[in-house]
Each structure stands twice: as C-alpha cells, then as structure tokens.
Amino acid sequence: MSRTTDTAPAPAPAPAPANLVGSAVPRREDPRLLTGRGRFVDDIQLPRMLHAQFVRASVASGQLTSLDLSAVREVPGVVAAFTADDLDLRVITAGLHRPPEEYVPTGMPVLARDRVRFVGEPIAIVIAEDPYAAEDGIEAAKAVYDVLPPVLNEDAALAPGAPLVHEEAPGNTLLDVSLFATEGIDRILADAPCTVRVESRTGRQNALPLETRGALAQWDAREEQLVVHTCTQIPHQVRTVMADCMGLDERAVRVVVPDMGGGFGIKCVVGREEIAVGAAALRLGRPVKWIEDRKDALTASFLAREQHCSLRAAFDADGHILALDGDVVCDMGAYSCYPFTVGIEPLMASSEMPGVYRVPAYRVRGRAITTNKAPTAPYRGVSRPQYVMAVERIFERAARELGLDPVEIRRRNVITEFPYTGVNNITYDPGSYLESLDLCEKSLRDEGWYARQAEAAEQGRHLGIGYSCFSERTGYGTAAFAQRKMKVVPGFDLAEVRMDTTGALTVTTGTISHGQSHETTMAQIAADELGLELHKVKLHQGDTERIAYGWGTFASRSIAIGGSAVRRAAGKLGERLRALTAGLLNVPYEDTVLDRGRVRLRDDPERGLTHVELAEVAYLRADLLPAGTEPGLTATASFDTLSDGTFSNATHGVVVELHEGTGQVEILRYICVEDCGVAINPTVVEGQCRGGIAQGIAGALYEQITYDAQGDPECTGFMEYRTPTAAEIPDITIHHLETPSLITETGAKGAGEGGTIGAPAAVLNAVNDALRPTGVELENTPIRPEQIQLALEQTAHEHKESAPA
Structure with missing residues (x-):
C-alpha cells in the first residue's frame, strides 16, 4: 500500500480572487491533514524515547500517608518513578490583585505531596521503555490514604461546618465578588408591575478535543534547552510556568506546538502533567513522552460549565426590563487554573450578563467555590x-x-x-x-x-x-483583562513578516491554531495587504523561539488581535518595499503602489520592480541599497485593544x-x-x-x-x-x-x-x-x-x- 509522504508535491495553486479577505478560499491546511500528513505530538518519535504515565489518586479527599514506588521500579521495562519529593518542583499558583475577603489563592502542586483533592489527581510519574510497561508500572504503586469526607457539590461546599477542600479557604469559597449594585434596585424590584425569577443549573462537561493532551520533552545539550512539544493553546505561558517550577532561566525552555486536534479552552491553561514530563526528561537525560488516555481526559483533565445562576428581574407593563438581580455560583473543582484563576467563570458572568439588552439597573454577586472534583478551565463560550x-x-x-x-x-x-x-x-x-x-x-x-x-x-x-x-x-485586550485584576494580564499580540529572496513571505504570530484555519486566514490578511498570491504566504506559529511572546488562542482573539498584528506587520513591510522602490527608481514614495507581486508607479503601471528584484537588492546586493536603508525585508508589529x-x-x-x-x-x-x-x-x-x-x-x-x-x-x-x-x-x-x-x-x-x-x-x-x-x-x-x-x-x-x- 502506498503512502503519501511529507515530500509529496503540493497541488497547483488556484487563481486568487481580487480581494482575498472576505473570500471563501479553500483551506490551505486540508491537503496535509486529510491525507494523513499532519504531525501531532504522538506522531513524533525520537531516539531513546521513553514513555510516561501517572499514578493518580484513588480517593476524592484524603491525606496521602504513604506512597511506595519500590514495586513500580521492579516492573519490567520501567526506567524510573518519581514522587513530588523526588522532582521537588514549585507549585503553580494563579493570582488576582484582590483583597483576601474577595479572593483566596491556592497553589496547585505539579504532583500532590501530602493531600489529594480529587480522584485522578497525579501523585507520581512512571517512566518506561514503552507505554504498556508504564501502564503496568502505575498499577504496582502502593498508596495509603487517610480518607476524608469529600465535598462534591454546591450545597455540601457551602453548608455550615462543611469539610474544607483547602484549609486557607473558609466556607470553600475561593472568590466572592459583587461587581455591580445599582442604588435603589431593591425598590425597583419591589414596585415593578412584573417580577420574575429563574433558577438555572448547568451540568459539568468535558470539552472533548479529538486529540487528548500530550507532551514530549527532551534536553538539547547543544542549545542548553529543554525542548517540549505539547498540544497547548498557550505555549509562552507554558514556557514561563515550566521554567519557574523547575527554577530555570526562561530561555532554557522552548515550547513547540505541532498540529493540534482541538482544544476548546481546556488547553489554554497550564497543565501539571506537561511540567512533570519536562522535569522527568531533564532528570533522565532522555526524551519522555506522555499521551493522555480518554479515561484520564474524562476524569482527571480540566472540566467546565457547572454553574448555578439565580436571577430576578423586574419589567414594566409594556415588557421593558427595569432591573436584573443575579447570584452566580460556579463549582470550579479542586484548584485554580493558571493563568485565569477560578475567577474566569464568575467574573465573566458578572461583568457581561446584561448582554444585548438595555438593563437600567443591575446587581450581581459572583462566587467560585471549590469541591473535590477535577478543576475547571475555560471551555468554548x-x-x-x-x-x-x-x-x-x-x-x-x-x-x-x-x-x-x-x-x-x-x-x-x-x-x-x-x-x-x-x-x-x-x-x-x-x-x-x-x-x-x-x-x-x-x-x-x-x-x-x-x-x-x-x-x-x-x-x-x-x-x-x-x-x-x-x-x-x-x-x-490588556485593558479588558486588567479589569479582572489578574496578576498575569493577557491582551496584546505580536507578529513578524519576512520576505525571502524569492518573494515568498513567512508570517509568524503568537496565536495558535487548533482547528481555526489560521494557515488560511492569516495568509489571506497578509497577502491582501502586500498584494501577494495566497500560495506565496506561509504561516508559522506555536514556537516560543520564533516570536518573543504571544498569548496564544482563546476568547475568539486570534483574528481580532493576532490578525490585526499580522496586518500591521504586513503594512510595515509594504512601506519598506515601497520606500526601497522609490529609492531605487528615484521617485517620490507617494508615487508607488503595491500590485500583485511587485511595486509599480501609480501613474505608470509598466514601470516598477518585482518583489524578487527588491529582495535581491535587500539581501544579495546591499551595495545598491539607497543611503540610510537597512538590508533585509522584515517587519514586526503588535496589536492591542485598549477599549x-x-x-x-x-x-x-x-x-x-x-x-x-x-x-x-x-x-x-x-x-x-x-x-x-x-x-x-x-x-x-x-x-x-x-x-x-x-x-x-x-x-x-x-x-x-x-x-x-x-x-x-x-x-x-x-x-x-x-x-x-x-x-x-x-x-x-x-x-x-x-x-x-x-x-x-x-x-x-x-x-x-x-x-x-x-x-x-x-x-x-x-x-x-x-x-x-x-x-x-x-x-x-x-x-x-x-x-x-x-x-x-x-x-x-x-x-x-x-x-x-
């Protein structure tokens, strides 16, 4: 049976429409992905590669009184097994700039050491020569718990005298904020011709990306870098946290995202497992791969959606809303996710609940409670x-x-x-x-x-x-996220465009595609701005070495923020091409225009220089550059929404x-x-x-x-x-x-x-x-x-x- 290889020739490009932005051009990703030439984390095979799986807590709440891995290390094929004490990693802590009565920060250990807080929490990592030996190894682990009564729902969490999931969080409440309270709202509700109430609860869900989470880490001795291939929506934040947990300089960690089979939000937070895999690879000096199985994805990964919303609203006799009074309780599970914290759901609901309606009076209380269940992360919406x-x-x-x-x-x-x-x-x-x-x-x-x-x-x-x-x-943008008082404030994004000597364009952005067609849409933006054919543009993303910093993909930000940065960068490069043409042809800059692979004179379409001719001067014939013109054809730009x-x-x-x-x-x-x-x-x-x-x-x-x-x-x-x-x-x-x-x-x-x-x-x-x-x-x-x-x-x-x- 024949197989298409990575070196198979690309299909001939179709003629481009006059304006690429707004056109339904075919997805550029499809030929690769539909013919099995995608490259996902589990497709990567390295020499001497080892495989990891995690020993996970079997009780929802308890003290881990002993953890014996001696039998694990005797299992054939097992190379090593590490506990929290063995790896000695710093905890992951997400924070808000809010007073203690509003927000309680809780650290999430990479591996649980003394206390376990949900079934499936990782307590040890087992490294073996193959995935089957790793699975055999985790079954040999012997953990002893002093079992504690679990807290499993809102009523149990908020009940007087309830067991505490975190000792530092009284009442099992991690966030309690009232963002808005219009003066006189109680009178409006009392006097209104019509007052209605709603009690709404939504079930806990899993985002179910087709590709479960996974990571492959190896130490690059030449570059003195820990290189981690992982399916994450936020590679730069994974780099930051991994370096911090291990006590490394940030430049000593490189995070690379290959093709990714979905994320939907659960991959836009930093996971514990990818940190542990990196630490194990660093300790052993061999590549280590972990691929999450579906059982762990359903039970021990980040979950979402469990929310109780109590609303009361007042209307006049004609049906116009007069006031909205809300109480939102979000069950966020056992830990606060990084970087968004447990505030991600209650603060979102509190700040944006009026939505498309003209609500003149508004009061809302938003709470995040903690329970003995897998933690909550953002999920689409x-x-x-x-x-x-x-x-x-x-x-x-x-x-x-x-x-x-x-x-x-x-x-x-x-x-x-x-x-x-x-x-x-x-x-x-x-x-x-x-x-x-x-x-x-x-x-x-x-x-x-x-x-x-x-x-x-x-x-x-x-x-x-x-x-x-x-x-x-x-x-x-930065301003919107800053309103939540996050200690880590996402917002801006960066983009770089680089034209080579053949006139082809490479676009690098801080966003990440996990199914959103960035290779097509970002190319449409850049090609339109520079007057290029679509096939002349190639997108690179998901590599912390290629761009200084990026916030990744979440909250429908990629085209709005990242695409705007790409357009700005392409616009800057277009200005450079025009300036270079003006200098070489000795004409005013204002007389030049970009036009389908060349820069020509506005009033003389036959006179101009192609991108290839300009690139030859910029890179290979710097002696011809006009005075004051720097060699090369690159441009960078950032974009942020301050509104x-x-x-x-x-x-x-x-x-x-x-x-x-x-x-x-x-x-x-x-x-x-x-x-x-x-x-x-x-x-x-x-x-x-x-x-x-x-x-x-x-x-x-x-x-x-x-x-x-x-x-x-x-x-x-x-x-x-x-x-x-x-x-x-x-x-x-x-x-x-x-x-x-x-x-x-x-x-x-x-x-x-x-x-x-x-x-x-x-x-x-x-x-x-x-x-x-x-x-x-x-x-x-x-x-x-x-x-x-x-x-x-x-x-x-x-x-x-x-x-x-």
Missing part, C-alpha cells in the same frame, strides 16, 4: 452559555406573565443605538442585535414553521420554537419535536443569524458556527460528568458520557450580517465561540415551548428524556381522566 440561558429564560417567563410574544419582548429590549455603554460599564461597539433577531424570526415564519406547529398540535404532536439572542465579547473589545452578535432559532414514549428531543430546524464583522473567510466562519452549535446542543441535551457519593467519576468512557453523533446534529442554516469592527485592523470580530453560547438557551426555550400544554417548565441542562416523558405522560393521563366516559 466561558460562562456565557450558562448565563445567556438564564437571561433568555427570564425574557421567556416575563413574556408569558405579560401576555407578550417572546420575540416581541426581546425586540423591545435589545440595544439598537451604538456605541452603547451599559450599566455594567462596558461600551458595546456597533452590532446588529435587532436585525439578527428580525431575520431569524422571519426565516422561521417564511419557512412555515409556525403553521406547522399549529398543525402538529391538532395532531397531538409536540413542536416547540425557541430563540436566543446574545453578544460575544471578542478581542479582549472594552469588540462584540460579535447572533440570534439562534430552533424548532424541536418531543416524542412520546421515549421523551427524545428531535431538532427539526436550526437557524443561526450571525454577525462577526468582516468575515475573513466565510466558509471558516460557518465551520466555527456549526462546530460551536454542535457543542452547545451537546450541553443542552446530552453531556454531563457525574460522581458517586465517594467522589468517583461515573463517566469514564463514552458508554457513560453521552455525546451526540452526526445523527443528532441537524442541518444548520447560517445567515451572515456584517457590521465591521471599528477597533480591529481588518474590521473582523471574533467568531469562535458564538455557536456554543446561543445553542443551549435556544434549545431549552424550544423544548419548553413544546411542553407549554403540559404546564411543565424546565430550567436546567442537560435536559433528560425521562423529564420530558414524565411531563408528556402526566398530560396524557390528565386528558384521559377528564375525557367523558
């Missing part, structure tokens, strides 16, 4: 799927109380004048909130779904229609049918109307939307990590952790609106998370609409078939009882 669901339930409930159409009450409250500064002190840039709502409703009406719903009711079937409206804050960022927005509309006998929810129709500003590549944007919606549907109907009374995870594989397949995800229609960002260089806003944010609310609202005749209203996700079946059976029984004999 970060708190917004949860609080958007609660807010959208508020509007549904108010509409019912006031006898209004659920779309109309939203229409009366969405922001329509921009820029708009909300009660949360955030300024929203222009968006299409009302337009997306109107188009979504019109699409469902034009397709006849409202008529079909009425027909279904006559036939005894249960169809429901639901909506959700939301904004997605993207392009968080509140830029806001994408969307409306999702869903039609569901509930099936009697099984309680199953079938999604019959899904429409998304999205506005992410200028879509660099519409096909890529649609892919982001569809993938995000699939994950949102998963959270609404299927996925939840659960635990037994001892804190043992009950979802150790896909038999227990229910995930949707292609059969459960409907066809999705996406309509694009375009309100260019006034903040970014390209007019683009982020597009990575919106699908996930809107889906749970829209699905839940559609299910409740279908359940309306039963009088049952669901508030929590995931929605269970037995809940629906019970409601339908109860209604059927009541109808039977009331029917005439």
Whole structure:
C-alpha cells in the first residue's frame, strides 16, 4: 500500500480572487491533514524515547500517608518513578490583585505531596521503555490514604461546618465578588408591575478535543534547552510556568506546538502533567513522552460549565426590563487554573450578563467555590452559555406573565443605538442585535414553521420554537483583562513578516491554531495587504523561539488581535518595499503602489520592480541599497485593544419535536443569524458556527460528568458520557450580517465561540415551548428524556381522566 509522504508535491495553486479577505478560499491546511500528513505530538518519535504515565489518586479527599514506588521500579521495562519529593518542583499558583475577603489563592502542586483533592489527581510519574510497561508500572504503586469526607457539590461546599477542600479557604469559597449594585434596585424590584425569577443549573462537561493532551520533552545539550512539544493553546505561558517550577532561566525552555486536534479552552491553561514530563526528561537525560488516555481526559483533565445562576428581574407593563438581580455560583473543582484563576467563570458572568439588552439597573454577586472534583478551565463560550440561558429564560417567563410574544419582548429590549455603554460599564461597539433577531424570526415564519406547529398540535404532536439572542465579547485586550485584576494580564499580540529572496513571505504570530484555519486566514490578511498570491504566504506559529511572546488562542482573539498584528506587520513591510522602490527608481514614495507581486508607479503601471528584484537588492546586493536603508525585508508589529473589545452578535432559532414514549428531543430546524464583522473567510466562519452549535446542543441535551457519593467519576468512557453523533446534529442554516469592527485592523470580530453560547438557551426555550400544554417548565441542562416523558405522560393521563366516559 502506498503512502503519501511529507515530500509529496503540493497541488497547483488556484487563481486568487481580487480581494482575498472576505473570500471563501479553500483551506490551505486540508491537503496535509486529510491525507494523513499532519504531525501531532504522538506522531513524533525520537531516539531513546521513553514513555510516561501517572499514578493518580484513588480517593476524592484524603491525606496521602504513604506512597511506595519500590514495586513500580521492579516492573519490567520501567526506567524510573518519581514522587513530588523526588522532582521537588514549585507549585503553580494563579493570582488576582484582590483583597483576601474577595479572593483566596491556592497553589496547585505539579504532583500532590501530602493531600489529594480529587480522584485522578497525579501523585507520581512512571517512566518506561514503552507505554504498556508504564501502564503496568502505575498499577504496582502502593498508596495509603487517610480518607476524608469529600465535598462534591454546591450545597455540601457551602453548608455550615462543611469539610474544607483547602484549609486557607473558609466556607470553600475561593472568590466572592459583587461587581455591580445599582442604588435603589431593591425598590425597583419591589414596585415593578412584573417580577420574575429563574433558577438555572448547568451540568459539568468535558470539552472533548479529538486529540487528548500530550507532551514530549527532551534536553538539547547543544542549545542548553529543554525542548517540549505539547498540544497547548498557550505555549509562552507554558514556557514561563515550566521554567519557574523547575527554577530555570526562561530561555532554557522552548515550547513547540505541532498540529493540534482541538482544544476548546481546556488547553489554554497550564497543565501539571506537561511540567512533570519536562522535569522527568531533564532528570533522565532522555526524551519522555506522555499521551493522555480518554479515561484520564474524562476524569482527571480540566472540566467546565457547572454553574448555578439565580436571577430576578423586574419589567414594566409594556415588557421593558427595569432591573436584573443575579447570584452566580460556579463549582470550579479542586484548584485554580493558571493563568485565569477560578475567577474566569464568575467574573465573566458578572461583568457581561446584561448582554444585548438595555438593563437600567443591575446587581450581581459572583462566587467560585471549590469541591473535590477535577478543576475547571475555560471551555468554548466561558460562562456565557450558562448565563445567556438564564437571561433568555427570564425574557421567556416575563413574556408569558405579560401576555407578550417572546420575540416581541426581546425586540423591545435589545440595544439598537451604538456605541452603547451599559450599566455594567462596558461600551458595546456597533452590532446588529435587532436585525439578527428580525431575520431569524422571519426565516422561521417564511419557512412555515409556525403553521406547522399549529398543525402538529391538532395532531397531538409536540413542536416547540425557541430563540436566543446574545453578544460575544471578542478581542479582549490588556485593558479588558486588567479589569479582572489578574496578576498575569493577557491582551496584546505580536507578529513578524519576512520576505525571502524569492518573494515568498513567512508570517509568524503568537496565536495558535487548533482547528481555526489560521494557515488560511492569516495568509489571506497578509497577502491582501502586500498584494501577494495566497500560495506565496506561509504561516508559522506555536514556537516560543520564533516570536518573543504571544498569548496564544482563546476568547475568539486570534483574528481580532493576532490578525490585526499580522496586518500591521504586513503594512510595515509594504512601506519598506515601497520606500526601497522609490529609492531605487528615484521617485517620490507617494508615487508607488503595491500590485500583485511587485511595486509599480501609480501613474505608470509598466514601470516598477518585482518583489524578487527588491529582495535581491535587500539581501544579495546591499551595495545598491539607497543611503540610510537597512538590508533585509522584515517587519514586526503588535496589536492591542485598549477599549472594552469588540462584540460579535447572533440570534439562534430552533424548532424541536418531543416524542412520546421515549421523551427524545428531535431538532427539526436550526437557524443561526450571525454577525462577526468582516468575515475573513466565510466558509471558516460557518465551520466555527456549526462546530460551536454542535457543542452547545451537546450541553443542552446530552453531556454531563457525574460522581458517586465517594467522589468517583461515573463517566469514564463514552458508554457513560453521552455525546451526540452526526445523527443528532441537524442541518444548520447560517445567515451572515456584517457590521465591521471599528477597533480591529481588518474590521473582523471574533467568531469562535458564538455557536456554543446561543445553542443551549435556544434549545431549552424550544423544548419548553413544546411542553407549554403540559404546564411543565424546565430550567436546567442537560435536559433528560425521562423529564420530558414524565411531563408528556402526566398530560396524557390528565386528558384521559377528564375525557367523558
């Protein structure tokens, strides 16, 4: 059987459109990835390479009284086994600049030493000649615990006298912040014609990237560097923390990210395992590889989403919201993730909950509690799927109380004048909130779904229609992250462009692609700016040696921040090319323009110099350079948003049918109307939307990590952790609106998370609409078939009882 190799010739480039930005050019990554020529961490094989796995805690809470690895070291093929004392690494501590009554920092040891806080916590690392021997080795470890009662949920954590997960955190509360409290809000709530309440809970989830976490570390004696290949969204932060934990100079650590099979947020925090793998490789002087298995990914990796949102809202008689009062409790598990801390979910919810609506009075309390479960990290959408669901339930409930159409009450409250500064002190840039709502409703009406719903009711079937409206804050810059009072403040990004002697361009950026098509979209931006053919541009990213610093990819920042830095850098290089042309041709700089691989005169298109001719002078014939011109063709630039960022927005509309006998929810129709500003590549944007919606549907109907009374995870594989397949995800229609960002260089806003944010609310609202005749209203996700079946059976029984004999 033949196999395509890495040296296979690339397909001939297709003719480029006149403007690459905004064009649905084919993804440049696909030929490599679809033919098996991608290179992921587990594809890398090195001479004398060893394999690692971790001995993990078998109890949710306890004192580790002894850990005997002597039998481990006797297992055939095992080379070494290390405890926390053996490696002696500093703890990982994420911090906020907040007073002790608001925030309690907690260190996360790379390997637990005395106390274990969740089942699956790593307590030792076993190194062997092959993965099977490593697995045999961890089974030979003998750990003895003084078992303590675990704290497994919000009620247990906050109960008076509850056991403490961390002794330094009284009441098991790591963060307790009230960001906003409008004066007089209690009076507004008391006097309002209509007051409604919602209690909403969301299940704990796993982000489920196709590629689990992994790392391969080796010591490079020539460079005096520990080189770590790992699948992370934040290579520079991994470098910083790894150097700190080991007491190394930061230049002595190099982090390289090869192809990555998804991340969705759980890889945008620093993991303990990659640090331990690096320390083991440094100690042994041999390459060490660790690949996380799916069981560990489901039980011991970073999790997300478990949130309890209590809302109360006041409306006037016409359906205008008067006040919103919220209490958000986030179960963040056993530790605070680096660099975002446990504040990532409650602070996000607190600061952005008003969303697309004009809320005149607002009060909110946000808390992060700690429990004996795997720690929480960001997951696509970060708190917004949860609080958007609660807010959208508020509007549904108010509409019912006031006898209004659920779309109309939203229409009366969405922001329509921009820029708009909300009660949360955030300024929203222009968006299409009302337009997306109107188009979504019109699409469902034009397709006849409202008529079909009425027909279904006559036939005894249960169809429901639901909506959700939301904004997605993207392009968080330094100023936005600083508002959270983080000790490590992300924001800016850097880019470098370099043209070689053939006129080809290399772009280096601090962002990371784990499925977002950066090799295509970043190239589109740079090629457009310089007047290049797309195939002449190559992107490099994910290597801490190639760029001074970068914050990686999360929070829909790559195109908004990283793409803006790329455009600026390309613009600077374009200026250099024009200046060099002007000097060589002895013409004014203003008379030159970039034009498809050359620089020509504005008024004389036949006269000019190609990029190859210019590069030859810049690199090979420096004697011809005009006076004062430096050799080479490189440029660097940074970009940061010093404002509140830029806001994408969307409306999702869903039609569901509930099936009697099984309680199953079938999604019959899904429409998304999205506005992410200028879509660099519409096909890529649609892919982001569809993938995000699939994950949102998963959270609404299927996925939840659960635990037994001892804190043992009950979802150790896909038999227990229910995930949707292609059969459960409907066809999705996406309509694009375009309100260019006034903040970014390209007019683009982020597009990575919106699908996930809107889906749970829209699905839940559609299910409740279908359940309306039963009088049952669901508030929590995931929605269970037995809940629906019970409601339908109860209604059927009541109808039977009331029917005439």
